[in-house]
Amino acid sequence: MDKPKHTEPTLIDPYGRKLDYLRLSVTDRCNFRCYYCMPEEGVEFVPRKELLTYEELSYLTGIFCELGVRKVRITGGEPFVRKGIMGFLGKLSDIPQLQQITVTSNGTLGEEKMNELLRLGITNINISLDSLDKERFFEMTRRDKFEEVFDCILALLQKGFKVKLNCVLAEEKNIQDIIPFVELTKSYPLSVRFLEEMPFNGKGSFETPKWNYKAIFSYISGHYSEVEKLLDEKNSTSTNYRIKGYQGSFGIIPSYSRTFCGTCNRIRLSATGEMRTCLYGPPRANLRDVLREGADKERLIQTITDVVAKKEKDGFEAEKLQASTPKKSMTFLGG
């Protein structure tokens, strides 16, 4: 989506980082139950009235864009399980300052929505896929949907989407999938990104991941003699590589080791209006509450800029602010 460039005020944090990327969660609900994200049973989703309405989401996103946000990633929960999502995306694509809308999904969106995304100019999509083996996929997501997700990925590629796959790695779960995933990049122009597991499973217990970015890279480079380093995009959380001669690429995201915080340009808004400047930190304001108290635009802008002024240096500093609070599920935080 190419839009005219605007020279607008920007959100600058205390470390001089320009925050121009909003991760917007549209729902806490999901049709999967990935083990690293939420428990199999007994997940208590918030009552619907606590979710930001589409009108509220559009209004708040518009304000963020006036303040300098240029890229929005739609996430959740699973964004496509929320009714009316395509209409909402249509509204967002009308925001003049917004240069890019991207989506993260579990790959159960269906062909009609893919076509609609293309019509809206949304061509970048991240799909979560943790295994290329049907049984392991089931073990990890607790849903028998491997074929549907894999077919979705192929259809997206065929339609010309720029597709990134997100694969969360863990010992005794899917290490045997690493090389098959890299091999997938031989014939498909995909970017497969391996993520360290983060402590947001909604259980409260978590062990430091053995498969950190160093272990992942050393495992892959042990299998291939020609691993080329690629130039990473500005503010990228992944370090990217290509196996010589392969069409696609692979990346490693140190989501637990947090080596990328220095260039962080992100702001997060949860489906219930919680504004965070770091996934590891506490919410710094609830914009839904401020909005529903009848705040005018000036007050919302003040609230947002006050939060940005408190952005943590990195994910470790952010984590210290809530050391005693049990870690939430990623589906509530907005992934």
Ligand code: SAM
């Ligand atoms: N439902 C969509 C999906 O699965 O892509 C969007 C929401 S999901 C919370 C966003 C991303 O967060 C996914 O790529 C998922 O793999 C990742 N994720 C969720 N919980 C995680 C965890 N505990 N550690 C690392 N990544 C996690």
Ligand code: SF4
């Ligand atoms: Fe659902 Fe995505 Fe969480 Fe899996 S990672 S349970 S697909 S929100």
